[in-house]
Amino acid sequence: MGIKKSLLIELERETQNTRRVLECLSDEHLLWRPHPKSMSVAELCCHVVELHNWVSEALVKSVFDFKVDYKRLQTNSIQEIRDILEAGYPLNKQAIENASDESWEEEWTLQAGDWIIAKVPKAGAIRFIINNHIIHHRGQLTVYLRLLDIPVPGLYGPSADDQQ
Template sequence: MIKQALLGEFLHEAENTRQILKAIPDSALDWKPSEKNWTTAQLASHISEIYNWYEYTFNQDVFDMGVYQYDKGDISKAANILAKFEENVTTAQRVLENSDENTYLNNWKMEIHGKILFPPTPKVQVIRGFLFNHLYHHRGELVVYLRSTGNKVPGMYGPTADDKI
């Protein structure tokens, strides 16, 4: 039952993520709001990468970032980032669909070479916070990036200022 609720949200929000990634023009990829921020391409790539973490979260109790490797591919074109998203979201959906609800209360942690980065926490809480909410946070940032570069923002939860009602 929990899995079905997570899957429903996952599918709905993956479509929202797809829409915002499709809204990124190549001309905005190098823009960033400050020297401390990622570029639009880096932020969009990170959003796509979060879907790559499902395997490590659902099927392991420890995610060791010290050995984790991810090939983000060529992020110089928005279409490439979208293609990587599609690849990752397909895999993430399969992981979620095949997950065992009996493990959702297992403690999960993230570490790097033995140093704890994310303390032991029930897996279902990590799924909601580390995977889902983390993604939504970065999508919100991407909305600001799009607006700041003069681009339209798709309506994910209803009309936006760009929509004529």
């Protein structure tokens, strides 16, 4: 299996997992936050979805500069968040399909103006900067679900709620 095929499988499965978490939420939950220093449900959902779309928006560039390229996703509608995830999926898939195997070895830079945050091969960026970051924040969302007494969907196997 080539890198492209493995990335496409991961893209599909991680998008599906995010979809499952978003399906548990409604607009009434969006302003809730577990602590004043925590993101709200809306902020966290938006961040997870915007990270998914970095595959087609950030990885296609050799440099992604927060001061130039980043626009924070903001909405107060869970349906709009879901729609943005769905609209981004085919674009993300196409970005992976259009990339050559060699391009995954090319250096990718994440920066904020003059501050270099990371310089990694694109294969490392999709793994470390994007997918691991998605998984981390989606995990936070599952804790939010638990705190809101919303059944948590199983993502990598059954959850405690799936086994009742």
